[in-house]
Amino acid sequence: MDNLTTEKPRLVIIGGGAAGFFAAITAAENNPNLEVIIIEKGKDTLQKVRISGGGRCNLTHACFVPRDLVKFYPRGNKELLGPFHKFSTGDTIDWFDKRGVKTKIEDDGRVFPVSDDSQTIINCLWKAVKTAKVQIHTSQKLVNIQPPTAENPRYKLSFAQHSPIETDYLLLTTGSSAAIWDMLQSIDYQIIEPVPSLFTFNIKDERLKDLAGVAVPQAQVTVKSQKLSAEGSLLVTHWGLSAFAVLRLSAWGARVLHELDYKFEVVFNWTGFEKVQDVIDFLNEFKQENPRKHIQNYPQYGLPTRLWERLVAAAGIAPELNAADISKKQIQNLAAQLCQCTFAVNGKSTFKDEFVTSGGVALNQVDFGCFESRLHKNLFFAGEILDIDALTGGFNFQAAWTGGFLAGTEIANRAKS
Numbered sequence: 001m002d003n004l005t006t007e008k009p010r011l012v013i014i015g016g017g018a019a020g021f022f023a024a025i026t027a028a029e030n031n032p033n034l035e036v037i038i039i040e041k042g043k044d045t046l047q048k049v050r051i052s053g054g055g056r057c058n059l060t061h062a063c064f065v066p067r068d069l070v071k072f073y074p075r076g077n078k079e080l081l082g083p084f085h086k087f088s089t090g091d092t093i094d095w096f097d098k099r100g101v102k103t104k105i106e107d108d109g110r111v112f113p114v115s116d117d118s119q120t121i122i123n124c125l126w127k128a129v130k131t132a133k134v135q136i137h138t139s140q141k142l143v144n145i146q147p148p149t150a151e152n153p154r155y156k157l158s159f160a161q162h163s164p165i166e167t168d169y170l171l172l173t174t175g176s177s178a179a180i181w182d183m184l185q186s187i188d189y190q191i192i193e194p195v196p197s198l199f200t201f202n203i204k205d206e207r208l209k210d211l212a213g214v215a216v217p218q219a220q221v222t223v224k225s226q227k228l229s230a231e232g233s234l235l236v237t238h239w240g241l242s243a244f245a246v247l248r249l250s251a252w253g254a255r256v257l258h259e260l261d262y263k264f265e266v267v268f269n270w271t272g273f274e275k276v277q278d279v280i281d282f283l284n285e286f287k288q289e290n291p292r293k294h295i296q297n298y299p300q301y302g303l304p305t306r307l308w309e310r311l312v313a314a315a316g317i318a319p320e321l322n323a324a325d326i327s328k329k330q331i332q333n334l335a336a337q338l339c340q341c342t343f344a345v346n347g348k349s350t351f352k353d354e355f356v357t358s359g360g361v362a363l364n365q366v367d368f369g370c371f372e373s374r375l376h377k378n379l380f381f382a383g384e385i386l387d388i389d390a391l392t393g394g395f396n397f398q399a400a401w402t403g404g405f406l407a408g409t410e411i412a413n414r415a416k417s
Contacts, residue, residue, distance in 0.1 A: 008035040009415040012157060012165065014142050014180070015173035016040030018049055019383030019400035021125045023171055026408030027415075028132035034415045037135045037167075039159075041174075045138065046122050048175075052397065053110070057118035060092045060401070061394040062105040072395045074197070074252045075358055076388030079368045080399060087405045089398060099124050110393050145170070145183050147376050155379070169411045171380040173404065176357040180385065184361065188375060192387040194359030195258040199250045201266065202347035203240035207310045211236040214304045218272040221245045224265040224342065228253040234268070236307070239349050241268075244392075250348070251391050254358040262348045268341040270311070271301040279335040287331070291324035301338065311337040356396060360387040370410035371403045378414070380407040 011027055013020045016038050028036040038045070052058050063069045066084035070077040093103050093111060101124050102114040113120040129136065139161070146156035154166040174180045181191045214236040222229040230252065232244035249266075250257065257264065271279065286295065296319045299308035313319075315333035317326060361381055365374050373379040382403030390396045 008033055009169070010035040010037065010167045011169040011171065011411050011415070012155075012167040013038045013171045013173060014157075015175065015383070015385075016042075016045030016136065016138065017173055017175060017383060017400070018046065018397055019404040020171070020173035021046065021129060022401050022404030023173065023380075023382060023408035023411075024134045025125070025128045025132055026405050027412040028129070028134050030409060030412035031415050032133075034412060035135075036132070037137065038129070039140045039142065039157075040136070040138045041141045043139055045136065046125060049121055049125075049397075050118050052118060053112060053394075055118050056112050056116045057121045058110045058112060058394040058397070059096070059103070059121060060089050060111045060398045062089060062109045062111055064089050069395075069398070072393070073388060073390045073399070074254065076363060076386065076390075076399065079363050079366075080388070080402070083368055083371075083402045083406055087402045091405075092398060092401045095401075096121070096124060099128060108393070142180070142183075145187065147187055147379070169378045169380070169415065171382065171407055171411070172385055173381075173383045173400075175384040176360065177385065181360065189365060189373075190362040192359045192362055194357045195254050196348065196350070196356075197251045197254040197358040197389045198247050198356040198392055199348040199350055200237060200242035201240045201246055201250075201343075201345045202262075202349055203266075203343045203345055205343050207314050207341075208236050208240070208343075211306055211310065212238045214307050215243065216270055216303060216307070219245055220269040220272060221249050222267045222269075223249065223253060223257070224267055226253070226256055226264070228256060231272070234270075237349075240345070241343075247392055251356075251358075251389065254389075257348075262345065264345050266343055266345050268343070269339045270303055270307070270341060271338050274301070274339060276335050276339045279338050280331055283326075283331050283334060287323045287326055291322060293323050294319060294321065295323050295326065295334075311341070356389050356392075357384065358387070358389050360385050363387055369406075371407040372410065378411075380411065382407050 013024050020038055024036050024038050049057055069084055070081050103111050104114050105111055141160040143160050144158040154168055155170045156164055156166050158164045185191050216234040219234045220231050230245050230248040234245050235243035296309050296312045299305050315330055315337050317330050367374055371380050371382050383400045388399055
Protein backbone atom coordinates (compact mmCIF):
# COMPACT_ATOMS: atom_id res chain seq x y z
CA MET A 1 0.00 0.00 0.00
CA ASP A 2 2.98 2.28 -0.54
CA ASN A 3 1.39 4.20 -3.44
CA LEU A 4 -1.38 5.79 -1.35
CA THR A 5 -1.93 9.46 -2.02
CA THR A 6 -2.66 12.04 0.67
CA GLU A 7 -4.18 15.09 -1.06
CA LYS A 8 -7.55 13.49 -1.91
CA PRO A 9 -10.32 12.57 0.53
CA ARG A 10 -10.00 8.86 1.20
CA LEU A 11 -12.39 5.95 1.69
CA VAL A 12 -10.97 2.67 2.99
CA ILE A 13 -13.15 -0.40 2.74
CA ILE A 14 -12.15 -3.37 4.86
CA GLY A 15 -13.41 -6.55 3.18
CA GLY A 16 -13.24 -7.57 -0.44
CA GLY A 17 -16.65 -9.20 -0.81
CA ALA A 18 -19.88 -8.28 -2.55
CA ALA A 19 -20.79 -5.33 -0.31
CA GLY A 20 -17.24 -3.97 -0.33
CA PHE A 21 -16.86 -4.06 -4.10
CA PHE A 22 -20.31 -2.60 -4.69
CA ALA A 23 -19.67 0.28 -2.29
CA ALA A 24 -16.26 0.97 -3.78
CA ILE A 25 -17.60 1.11 -7.33
CA THR A 26 -20.54 3.30 -6.31
CA ALA A 27 -18.37 5.74 -4.38
CA ALA A 28 -15.64 5.98 -7.01
CA GLU A 29 -18.06 6.40 -9.92
CA ASN A 30 -20.00 9.12 -8.10
CA ASN A 31 -16.92 11.01 -6.96
CA PRO A 32 -13.78 10.58 -9.10
CA ASN A 33 -11.91 12.86 -6.69
CA LEU A 34 -12.35 10.33 -3.88
CA GLU A 35 -9.48 7.91 -3.30
CA VAL A 36 -11.12 4.50 -2.80
CA ILE A 37 -9.20 1.55 -1.39
CA ILE A 38 -10.37 -2.01 -0.72
CA ILE A 39 -8.27 -3.97 1.78
CA GLU A 40 -8.86 -7.73 2.01
CA LYS A 41 -7.40 -10.07 4.62
CA GLY A 42 -7.26 -13.10 2.32
CA LYS A 43 -5.33 -13.73 -0.86
CA ASP A 44 -8.43 -13.49 -3.04
CA THR A 45 -11.54 -11.33 -3.19
CA LEU A 46 -15.21 -12.14 -3.87
CA GLN A 47 -14.91 -15.72 -2.63
CA LYS A 48 -18.51 -15.96 -1.51
CA VAL A 49 -19.64 -14.68 -4.89
CA ARG A 50 -17.58 -17.41 -6.50
CA ILE A 51 -19.23 -20.30 -4.62
CA SER A 52 -22.76 -18.90 -4.43
CA GLY A 53 -25.49 -20.93 -6.09
CA GLY A 54 -23.20 -23.88 -6.70
CA GLY A 55 -20.77 -21.70 -8.64
CA ARG A 56 -23.50 -19.96 -10.67
CA CYS A 57 -23.94 -16.95 -8.33
CA ASN A 58 -27.50 -16.45 -7.15
CA LEU A 59 -27.12 -12.66 -7.10
CA THR A 60 -30.64 -11.70 -5.98
CA HIS A 61 -34.26 -12.86 -5.86
CA ALA A 62 -37.16 -11.81 -8.08
CA CYS A 63 -39.18 -10.26 -5.28
CA PHE A 64 -39.64 -6.68 -6.43
CA VAL A 65 -41.91 -5.26 -3.71
CA PRO A 66 -39.93 -4.07 -0.65
CA ARG A 67 -42.68 -4.99 1.83
CA ASP A 68 -42.68 -8.54 0.47
CA LEU A 69 -38.90 -8.72 0.16
CA VAL A 70 -38.23 -7.93 3.84
CA LYS A 71 -40.31 -10.95 4.86
CA PHE A 72 -37.37 -13.15 3.87
CA TYR A 73 -35.10 -11.59 6.53
CA PRO A 74 -35.49 -13.08 10.03
CA ARG A 75 -33.23 -10.32 11.36
CA GLY A 76 -33.14 -6.88 9.76
CA ASN A 77 -36.56 -6.94 8.12
CA LYS A 78 -37.74 -3.66 9.67
CA GLU A 79 -34.41 -1.92 9.13
CA LEU A 80 -34.17 -2.93 5.45
CA LEU A 81 -37.60 -1.69 4.40
CA GLY A 82 -36.44 1.88 3.84
CA PRO A 83 -33.19 0.92 2.08
CA PHE A 84 -35.05 -1.47 -0.25
CA HIS A 85 -37.23 1.44 -1.37
CA LYS A 86 -34.01 3.16 -2.47
CA PHE A 87 -32.14 0.23 -4.03
CA SER A 88 -33.74 -3.17 -4.45
CA THR A 89 -33.97 -6.25 -6.66
CA GLY A 90 -34.87 -4.42 -9.86
CA ASP A 91 -32.03 -1.95 -9.33
CA THR A 92 -29.55 -4.80 -8.89
CA ILE A 93 -30.67 -6.51 -12.08
CA ASP A 94 -30.54 -3.18 -13.94
CA TRP A 95 -27.07 -2.37 -12.54
CA PHE A 96 -25.58 -5.58 -13.89
CA ASP A 97 -27.54 -5.35 -17.15
CA LYS A 98 -26.07 -1.91 -17.89
CA ARG A 99 -22.63 -3.46 -17.44
CA GLY A 100 -23.29 -6.25 -19.91
CA VAL A 101 -24.41 -9.01 -17.53
CA LYS A 102 -27.68 -10.54 -18.69
CA THR A 103 -29.66 -12.30 -16.00
CA LYS A 104 -32.47 -14.84 -15.86
CA ILE A 105 -35.17 -15.60 -13.32
CA GLU A 106 -35.66 -19.27 -12.50
CA ASP A 107 -38.98 -20.85 -11.52
CA ASP A 108 -38.27 -20.49 -7.80
CA GLY A 109 -37.48 -16.79 -8.15
CA ARG A 110 -33.70 -17.01 -7.91
CA VAL A 111 -31.80 -14.71 -10.26
CA PHE A 112 -28.65 -15.92 -12.00
CA PRO A 113 -26.44 -14.65 -14.81
CA VAL A 114 -27.48 -16.20 -18.11
CA SER A 115 -23.98 -17.69 -18.31
CA ASP A 116 -24.67 -19.80 -15.17
CA ASP A 117 -21.12 -18.91 -14.12
CA SER A 118 -20.23 -16.82 -11.08
CA GLN A 119 -17.06 -15.72 -12.87
CA THR A 120 -19.31 -13.53 -15.01
CA ILE A 121 -20.28 -11.52 -11.91
CA ILE A 122 -16.70 -11.45 -10.63
CA ASN A 123 -15.39 -10.22 -13.99
CA CYS A 124 -18.04 -7.51 -14.07
CA LEU A 125 -17.17 -6.25 -10.59
CA TRP A 126 -13.43 -6.36 -11.24
CA LYS A 127 -13.81 -4.48 -14.51
CA ALA A 128 -15.85 -1.81 -12.75
CA VAL A 129 -13.33 -1.29 -9.92
CA LYS A 130 -10.46 -1.04 -12.39
CA THR A 131 -12.33 1.45 -14.57
CA ALA A 132 -13.16 3.51 -11.49
CA LYS A 133 -9.50 3.35 -10.38
CA VAL A 134 -10.27 1.63 -7.08
CA GLN A 135 -7.16 0.29 -5.38
CA ILE A 136 -7.22 -3.35 -4.20
CA HIS A 137 -4.84 -4.70 -1.57
CA THR A 138 -4.98 -8.34 -0.44
CA SER A 139 -3.27 -10.34 2.33
CA GLN A 140 -3.57 -7.38 4.70
CA LYS A 141 -4.97 -8.18 8.14
CA LEU A 142 -6.50 -5.30 10.09
CA VAL A 143 -5.52 -5.43 13.76
CA ASN A 144 -6.76 -2.12 15.19
CA ILE A 145 -9.17 0.72 14.50
CA GLN A 146 -8.47 4.06 16.16
CA PRO A 147 -11.44 6.43 15.80
CA PRO A 148 -10.94 10.14 15.14
CA THR A 149 -9.85 12.35 18.03
CA ALA A 150 -9.81 16.08 18.67
CA GLU A 151 -6.21 16.12 17.45
CA ASN A 152 -6.73 13.83 14.44
CA PRO A 153 -10.08 13.87 12.55
CA ARG A 154 -9.24 10.73 10.53
CA TYR A 155 -9.51 7.02 11.32
CA LYS A 156 -6.16 5.34 11.92
CA LEU A 157 -5.95 1.71 10.81
CA SER A 158 -3.19 -0.67 11.87
CA PHE A 159 -2.27 -3.85 10.00
CA ALA A 160 -0.29 -6.96 10.85
CA GLN A 161 2.00 -6.70 7.83
CA HIS A 162 1.95 -3.03 6.90
CA SER A 163 2.41 0.37 8.43
CA PRO A 164 -0.75 2.17 9.63
CA ILE A 165 -2.81 4.28 7.26
CA GLU A 166 -5.36 7.00 7.87
CA THR A 167 -8.70 7.58 6.18
CA ASP A 168 -11.50 10.11 6.19
CA TYR A 169 -14.20 7.49 5.64
CA LEU A 170 -14.23 3.87 6.77
CA LEU A 171 -16.58 1.13 5.61
CA LEU A 172 -16.46 -2.30 7.21
CA THR A 173 -17.77 -5.18 5.05
CA THR A 174 -15.89 -8.03 6.69
CA GLY A 175 -18.79 -10.45 7.08
CA SER A 176 -18.86 -12.73 10.10
CA SER A 177 -15.42 -11.85 11.47
CA ALA A 178 -14.89 -12.45 15.18
CA ALA A 179 -11.68 -10.41 15.13
CA ILE A 180 -13.41 -7.35 13.67
CA TRP A 181 -16.32 -7.72 16.10
CA ASP A 182 -13.81 -7.78 18.98
CA MET A 183 -12.25 -4.55 17.71
CA LEU A 184 -15.67 -2.93 17.50
CA GLN A 185 -16.56 -4.05 21.02
CA SER A 186 -13.41 -2.32 22.26
CA ILE A 187 -14.79 0.99 20.93
CA ASP A 188 -18.22 0.56 22.51
CA TYR A 189 -20.21 -1.36 19.88
CA GLN A 190 -22.71 -3.98 20.94
CA ILE A 191 -22.20 -7.25 19.12
CA ILE A 192 -25.10 -9.67 19.05
CA GLU A 193 -23.71 -13.15 19.69
CA PRO A 194 -23.22 -14.90 16.34
CA VAL A 195 -25.00 -18.23 15.93
CA PRO A 196 -25.48 -20.36 12.81
CA SER A 197 -28.45 -19.75 10.55
CA LEU A 198 -29.51 -21.70 7.44
CA PHE A 199 -28.67 -25.24 8.44
CA THR A 200 -30.20 -28.68 7.96
CA PHE A 201 -31.39 -31.11 10.62
CA ASN A 202 -29.45 -34.23 11.57
CA ILE A 203 -31.97 -37.04 12.08
CA LYS A 204 -31.39 -40.76 12.41
CA ASP A 205 -34.67 -42.63 12.05
CA GLU A 206 -35.64 -45.91 10.40
CA ARG A 207 -38.46 -44.15 8.57
CA LEU A 208 -35.86 -42.14 6.61
CA LYS A 209 -33.19 -44.80 6.18
CA ASP A 210 -31.92 -45.09 2.59
CA LEU A 211 -34.40 -42.44 1.37
CA ALA A 212 -31.77 -39.80 0.51
CA GLY A 213 -32.96 -37.78 -2.48
CA VAL A 214 -36.67 -38.26 -1.81
CA ALA A 215 -38.44 -34.89 -1.98
CA VAL A 216 -41.83 -33.56 -0.91
CA PRO A 217 -42.95 -30.34 -2.64
CA GLN A 218 -45.05 -28.94 0.19
CA ALA A 219 -44.94 -29.80 3.89
CA GLN A 220 -45.25 -28.10 7.23
CA VAL A 221 -42.55 -28.26 9.91
CA THR A 222 -42.99 -27.37 13.58
CA VAL A 223 -40.54 -27.46 16.47
CA LYS A 224 -42.28 -29.21 19.34
CA SER A 225 -42.90 -27.07 22.43
CA GLN A 226 -41.77 -23.93 20.58
CA LYS A 227 -43.59 -21.30 18.55
CA LEU A 228 -41.61 -22.14 15.47
CA SER A 229 -43.20 -23.33 12.25
CA ALA A 230 -42.46 -23.15 8.51
CA GLU A 231 -43.86 -24.41 5.24
CA GLY A 232 -42.24 -25.45 1.99
CA SER A 233 -40.39 -28.24 0.27
CA LEU A 234 -38.60 -31.05 2.13
CA LEU A 235 -35.69 -33.20 1.05
CA VAL A 236 -34.42 -36.36 2.72
CA THR A 237 -30.62 -36.35 2.88
CA HIS A 238 -27.97 -38.79 4.04
CA TRP A 239 -27.88 -37.02 7.41
CA GLY A 240 -31.55 -36.12 7.88
CA LEU A 241 -33.83 -33.50 6.37
CA SER A 242 -33.24 -30.33 4.35
CA ALA A 243 -34.82 -28.06 1.69
CA PHE A 244 -36.78 -24.84 2.04
CA ALA A 245 -39.06 -25.67 4.99
CA VAL A 246 -36.15 -26.78 7.17
CA LEU A 247 -33.87 -23.92 6.09
CA ARG A 248 -36.62 -21.37 6.73
CA LEU A 249 -37.22 -22.85 10.18
CA SER A 250 -33.50 -22.84 10.98
CA ALA A 251 -33.22 -19.19 9.99
CA TRP A 252 -36.19 -17.90 11.94
CA GLY A 253 -35.37 -20.13 14.90
CA ALA A 254 -31.60 -19.67 14.83
CA ARG A 255 -31.30 -18.39 18.39
CA VAL A 256 -33.90 -20.69 19.95
CA LEU A 257 -32.38 -23.78 18.34
CA HIS A 258 -28.91 -22.68 19.40
CA GLU A 259 -30.14 -22.45 22.99
CA LEU A 260 -31.51 -25.99 22.65
CA ASP A 261 -28.02 -27.12 21.55
CA TYR A 262 -29.66 -28.38 18.34
CA LYS A 263 -31.38 -31.20 20.22
CA PHE A 264 -35.15 -31.05 19.93
CA GLU A 265 -38.21 -32.76 18.51
CA VAL A 266 -39.67 -31.64 15.21
CA VAL A 267 -43.12 -32.47 13.83
CA PHE A 268 -43.77 -32.83 10.09
CA ASN A 269 -47.08 -32.63 8.30
CA TRP A 270 -46.22 -34.38 5.06
CA THR A 271 -49.59 -33.49 3.54
CA GLY A 272 -48.96 -29.77 3.85
CA PHE A 273 -51.96 -28.41 5.71
CA GLU A 274 -54.42 -31.30 6.17
CA LYS A 275 -55.85 -31.87 9.66
CA VAL A 276 -55.63 -35.28 11.31
CA GLN A 277 -59.39 -35.82 11.36
CA ASP A 278 -59.70 -34.87 7.67
CA VAL A 279 -57.01 -37.41 6.81
CA ILE A 280 -58.77 -40.07 8.91
CA ASP A 281 -62.00 -39.37 7.00
CA PHE A 282 -60.17 -39.59 3.69
CA LEU A 283 -58.48 -42.88 4.58
CA ASN A 284 -61.79 -44.37 5.69
CA GLU A 285 -63.28 -43.40 2.33
CA PHE A 286 -60.39 -45.10 0.57
CA LYS A 287 -60.96 -48.17 2.70
CA GLN A 288 -64.65 -48.33 1.82
CA GLU A 289 -64.16 -47.67 -1.89
CA ASN A 290 -61.14 -49.97 -2.34
CA PRO A 291 -61.64 -52.86 0.11
CA ARG A 292 -59.41 -55.33 -1.79
CA LYS A 293 -56.52 -52.96 -2.49
CA HIS A 294 -53.30 -52.79 -0.51
CA ILE A 295 -53.00 -49.20 0.70
CA GLN A 296 -49.21 -49.35 0.58
CA ASN A 297 -49.42 -49.49 -3.23
CA TYR A 298 -51.47 -46.30 -3.50
CA PRO A 299 -49.54 -43.24 -2.27
CA GLN A 300 -51.76 -40.29 -1.36
CA TYR A 301 -51.26 -36.53 -1.02
CA GLY A 302 -48.63 -36.56 -3.75
CA LEU A 303 -46.08 -38.30 -1.54
CA PRO A 304 -43.22 -40.25 -3.12
CA THR A 305 -43.85 -44.01 -3.16
CA ARG A 306 -40.89 -44.96 -0.95
CA LEU A 307 -41.75 -42.41 1.73
CA TRP A 308 -45.43 -43.44 1.65
CA GLU A 309 -44.44 -47.08 2.13
CA ARG A 310 -42.31 -46.17 5.18
CA LEU A 311 -45.15 -44.19 6.76
CA VAL A 312 -47.64 -47.01 6.14
CA ALA A 313 -45.23 -49.47 7.74
CA ALA A 314 -44.66 -47.12 10.69
CA ALA A 315 -48.42 -47.08 11.21
CA GLY A 316 -48.32 -50.87 11.71
CA ILE A 317 -50.03 -51.73 8.41
CA ALA A 318 -48.58 -54.84 6.75
CA PRO A 319 -47.96 -54.60 2.97
CA GLU A 320 -50.27 -57.57 2.23
CA LEU A 321 -53.16 -56.24 4.31
CA ASN A 322 -56.31 -55.43 2.33
CA ALA A 323 -57.80 -52.01 2.93
CA ALA A 324 -60.99 -53.64 4.27
CA ASP A 325 -58.97 -55.25 7.05
CA ILE A 326 -57.23 -52.10 8.27
CA SER A 327 -58.33 -51.36 11.83
CA LYS A 328 -59.58 -48.07 13.21
CA LYS A 329 -56.38 -47.79 15.25
CA GLN A 330 -54.19 -48.34 12.17
CA ILE A 331 -56.10 -45.62 10.30
CA GLN A 332 -55.46 -43.25 13.20
CA ASN A 333 -51.79 -44.25 13.28
CA LEU A 334 -51.37 -43.56 9.56
CA ALA A 335 -53.09 -40.19 9.87
CA ALA A 336 -50.69 -39.34 12.70
CA GLN A 337 -47.70 -40.40 10.59
CA LEU A 338 -48.93 -38.17 7.79
CA CYS A 339 -49.85 -35.08 9.85
CA GLN A 340 -47.93 -35.37 13.11
CA CYS A 341 -44.80 -37.27 12.18
CA THR A 342 -42.32 -36.63 14.98
CA PHE A 343 -38.55 -36.96 14.70
CA ALA A 344 -35.72 -36.33 17.16
CA VAL A 345 -33.17 -33.85 15.83
CA ASN A 346 -29.64 -34.34 17.13
CA GLY A 347 -27.39 -31.72 15.61
CA LYS A 348 -27.18 -29.66 12.44
CA SER A 349 -25.23 -29.56 9.19
CA THR A 350 -24.13 -26.50 7.23
CA PHE A 351 -26.20 -25.90 4.12
CA LYS A 352 -23.74 -26.56 1.26
CA ASP A 353 -20.96 -23.93 1.26
CA GLU A 354 -23.33 -21.02 1.81
CA PHE A 355 -22.78 -20.62 5.53
CA VAL A 356 -24.82 -17.81 7.04
CA THR A 357 -24.53 -16.42 10.56
CA SER A 358 -27.13 -14.69 12.67
CA GLY A 359 -25.50 -11.99 14.77
CA GLY A 360 -23.19 -9.02 14.42
CA VAL A 361 -23.31 -5.29 15.00
CA ALA A 362 -26.52 -4.39 16.84
CA LEU A 363 -28.94 -2.76 14.43
CA ASN A 364 -29.94 0.07 16.78
CA GLN A 365 -26.38 1.40 16.46
CA VAL A 366 -26.72 1.95 12.71
CA ASP A 367 -28.51 4.64 10.70
CA PHE A 368 -30.07 2.66 7.85
CA GLY A 369 -30.65 5.76 5.79
CA CYS A 370 -27.04 5.32 4.66
CA PHE A 371 -25.70 2.45 6.83
CA GLU A 372 -23.62 4.81 8.96
CA SER A 373 -22.67 4.18 12.57
CA ARG A 374 -24.66 6.14 15.15
CA LEU A 375 -21.59 6.17 17.41
CA HIS A 376 -18.88 7.36 15.02
CA LYS A 377 -19.35 9.77 12.14
CA ASN A 378 -18.05 8.58 8.76
CA LEU A 379 -17.88 4.93 9.86
CA PHE A 380 -20.20 2.67 7.84
CA PHE A 381 -21.20 -1.00 7.82
CA ALA A 382 -22.63 -3.24 5.09
CA GLY A 383 -23.20 -6.95 4.57
CA GLU A 384 -23.08 -9.73 7.13
CA ILE A 385 -21.02 -7.79 9.66
CA LEU A 386 -24.45 -6.52 10.75
CA ASP A 387 -27.02 -8.55 12.65
CA ILE A 388 -28.88 -9.14 9.38
CA ASP A 389 -29.41 -12.47 7.69
CA ALA A 390 -31.86 -13.97 5.25
CA LEU A 391 -33.15 -17.16 3.75
CA THR A 392 -31.32 -18.84 0.91
CA GLY A 393 -32.21 -17.65 -2.57
CA GLY A 394 -30.17 -14.49 -3.23
CA PHE A 395 -31.54 -12.45 -0.32
CA ASN A 396 -28.26 -12.08 1.57
CA PHE A 397 -26.58 -10.78 -1.58
CA GLN A 398 -29.40 -8.29 -2.10
CA ALA A 399 -28.85 -6.89 1.40
CA ALA A 400 -25.13 -6.60 0.56
CA TRP A 401 -25.75 -4.79 -2.75
CA THR A 402 -28.23 -2.43 -1.09
CA GLY A 403 -26.00 -1.62 1.87
CA GLY A 404 -22.95 -1.15 -0.33
CA PHE A 405 -24.81 1.09 -2.76
CA LEU A 406 -26.32 3.38 -0.12
CA ALA A 407 -23.11 3.66 1.90
CA GLY A 408 -21.05 4.29 -1.24
CA THR A 409 -23.47 6.93 -2.47
CA GLU A 410 -23.50 8.78 0.85
CA ILE A 411 -19.72 8.74 1.19
CA ALA A 412 -19.25 9.98 -2.40
CA ASN A 413 -21.64 12.88 -1.85
CA ARG A 414 -20.25 13.75 1.57
CA ALA A 415 -16.69 13.83 0.21
CA LYS A 416 -17.69 16.42 -2.41
CA SER A 417 -18.50 19.01 0.23
